[in-house]
Amino acid sequence: MRVQISSPDLEPEPEEPGSHGTARPRLTPLLAGLAAACSLAVLVPMAVRLAGELTREPTAAERRNAATREIARRYMTWPSGRVFPEQIPYTLDVGGDETARRVGISPDTRCETAVDPQLGASLGRHGCRAVLRAVYLDEPQGLAIAVGVAVFPDEPAARAAAAGFPARNPRPGLRTVPFPNSVTARFADSARQAAAVRQRGPYVVAATVGYVDGRPVVRGAKRQNDLFALAPQLTVAVLNPLTAPIPVDCDSGAWTC
Structure with a gap:
């Protein structure tokens, strides 16, 4: 004889609202x-x-x-008059200490218009960001000097770009900036006589020198020593402050360390 034992009636646990009958696991306090x-x-x-x-x-x-x-960032954060000081001292073998005075600063900062076309392509390949240019007069005001600051992403790019500038030959090189209604109005590219270039950090500073009356280079003619002495001194005078390190103050809001 078999005895069947019926299971007790168990009330189902109430469903939580929105569960639609789906069982949810519960975390115990432990x-x-x-x-x-x-x-x-x-x-x-x-x-x-x-x-x-x-x-x-x-x-x-x-x-x-x-x-x-x-x-x-100095080429952007410094005033143009700080990049190109109003006066730059220089020294000649004959004549001693003299001062070059700034005539003007070009508003055109495009890389492709600041140098000769064959050099512009090289600057573009190395990531040239801008070229700032200014023109100076020597103390006797017989020579004009165009000084340009070419800006690159980093030092290796600047170093590679600087190698494309001839050591003393102004062609291909930095173009002049004739300022109308000034003594440098006739200082055209054809008047370039000598040049120099220096590089440090992300900057290449180049200079080209010629006579203010616009006379071109005469093949075989001897050029005065001042032409070759001025350009290197002005490039260094612009490059040194532009790349001089200063103490880093990480507590100042001007620095990001």
């Missing part, structure tokens, strides 16, 4: 506590590391990078 503890175990070390990053002193590499970025 599991919830373990989950919270695990989250804290991950977040606390992360917060400690973040706080350490925010309060630590910048590394030497970070300071160097900050200094490099500051120098690379």
